[in-house]
Amino acid sequence: MKKFLTLFLTFTMVFTLASCTSKAPETLIEETKPKEQIEEIIEEVIPEEIEVKAGVFWYDFSDAFLSTVRDALNSELDALGIQYTNYDAASTQARQNVQIESAIANGVNLLIVNIVDTAAIDAAQNITDIARVADVPVIFFNREVDDSVINSYENACFVGTRAAEAGEAQGIMIGKYIAENYDDIDLNCDGYISYIYLVGEIGCYYSDATIDVNLEDHPYYAAFTSSQTNVATRLLNITTPKIELICSEAPDVRSMSVIPYCNAVLTMANKPELTYYDANNTDKYQPSNWSKTTAFEIMETALSTNPMDGDAPIEVVIANNDDAALGCVEALNNKGWNTGEGNTIPVFGVDYTADAAAAIEEGKMVGSILQSATGMAETIADLVENVMNGEHVFDGAVEVFNVDEDANKIRVPYEIKMKEEN
Structure with missing residues (x-):
């Protein structure tokens, strides 16, 4: 667009100069040669198109x-x-x-x-x-x-995308949903929400990343809450201790942002932080490698140790991508949960794939983060x-x-x- 504007202005300038001169037309054409000049201008202003x-x-x-x-x-x-x-x-x-x-x-x-x-x-x-x-x-x-x-x-x-944004947006979405539906999600009525977290992959180039949780003026928090009614209006600034992500030993900063942001929203709503379903898992996550099959297997194992009708059921599923979230949904389906009717726990993903969008519409998932x-x-x-x-x-x-x-x-x-x- 800029080139064509430049070319247009150049044409205008050349012909304006030609019309303003007092010399005879023959002399003008002989001395200024506007056609040749314009051809040279075209070559300079519009580079030759490259065959890519x-x-x-x-x-x-x-x-x-x-x-x-x-x-x-x-x-x-x-x-x-x-x-x-x-x-x-x-x-x-x-x-x-x-x-x-x-x-x-x-x-x-x-x-x-x-x-x-x-x-x-x-x-x-x-x-x-x-x-x-x-x-x-x-x-x-x-x-x-x-x-x-x-x-x-x-x-x-x-x-x-900015790596941390998906995690921040997902954490805010999850925290707000849990805060507004806390009693319904707390299946065993112990006052705490038990979750399972499936990260994408272990290993990242962030060797020394810091996660600072700040909801004040956060674009996703502001946009999300401004269109909702049942949300606390008080903003809370929370800075977590520095988290060092060591390559080959930790998931990326996107993954590590989810739970801190979720807990910040819960704290703001005067609710307890999430508790991991497996107390022996000090990492508080399991890698699914973005795989639906792997996520299905992880969730099946988790449901065998923490059955939905037991004393310590899994109450929320969080996944770094929709395929992993849908793998968990399939495992829940096998137990009669999250079929779109009846017993359901919140499942959250990232990417907003067509399959995830359908699952959300059918009530099998609660939400996802659109990566366009x-x-x-x-x-x-x-x-x-x-x-x-x-x-x-x-x-x-x-x-x-x-x-x-x-x-x-x-x-x-x-x-x-x-x-x-x-």
């Missing part, structure tokens, strides 16, 4: 949320009319590395990478170095890479279009998107999703 051949590298085709991103991104890239190929790393970083090197050798001139290994900087840095040597732009997306990696190459950037697949795909497509137009991959991004201060990273916002009241 993109490689889109996915950490695992089986990931439910990323399947929705892939469908959306395929549509966007088809609309742009570029050549592209999708690659499945099947959760193996070494395989993804080989795929990228092979793609570049076969003429790919744009890398769009959903990296496998987020536990260390080396994997993303290696891909960035490969892109630099080949002189091709690289757009990382969805799975976080370190700022230092992005800053190491001028043609590298990232599109994704369409928004992510559209943002990536805008950057691809820059490359097509011969511009820098990140050109104009700061003016249009929510961009980090310290690196070329675009943040796509989340949204709390629950069943709408009739």
Whole structure:
């Protein structure tokens, strides 16, 4: 758009000058040669369009949320009319590395990478170095890479969400729901809410992250509570002790944000903090590796030790993704719970996949956090279009998107999703 505006103004200037001169038309044409000048201006103002051949590298085709991103991104890239190929790393970083090197050798001139290994900087840095040597732009997306990696190459950037936001939004959603329905959720009437928590994966690049819980002016808290009626109005600032997340030993900061934010909302409502169903589990979480099957198995085991009709039932299910939440729902279904009718406990997820949206509507889940697949795909497509137009991959991004201060990273916002009241 800026180029065409510049071109229009240039045309106007040239012809205005031509109309204002007192020289004879023959002399004017001979001396100014506006046609030749305009052709030169077009070449300077509008760079030659580049034939883009993109490689889109996915950490695992089986990931439910990323399947929705892939469908959306395929549509966007088809609309742009570029050549592209999708690659499945099947959760193996070494395989993804080989795929990228092979793609570049076969003429790919744009890398769009959903990296496998987020536990260390080396994997993303290696891909960035490969892109630099080949002189091709690289757009990382969805799975976080370190700022230092992005800053190491001028043609590298990232599109994704702020890791902690999903956890903060989910914690606020859960805390408010429990506070408003406390007596109904407290199945054994002991005054406490027992929960099970399924995190995504163990290992992250956050080696020293601090979680500060602050509800005052928090965007998700403000947006969520302003449209609700039964909520305490007093805001509470709580700063938790510093939590150090050690790679390969802890889940990421998104996972670690959920319970502190939930407990902050409960404290504000004068309710006790959540208690983990298994007192022997000092971590107070179990990794599901984003897998519905793994989550189903974990939940089945938990229900065998803490049956729903026993003295210490599980009263809330929290999962870092919808597939894991739905795996827990299936295990509950086998016990006659969360079928959409009758006995139900709150189940919460993240991603707001189509299956989760249906489960929420049917009353099998309470809520999820929307991570917009369409928004992510559209943002990536805008950057691809820059490359097509011969511009820098990140050109104009700061003016249009929510961009980090310290690196070329675009943040796509989340949204709390629950069943709408009739």
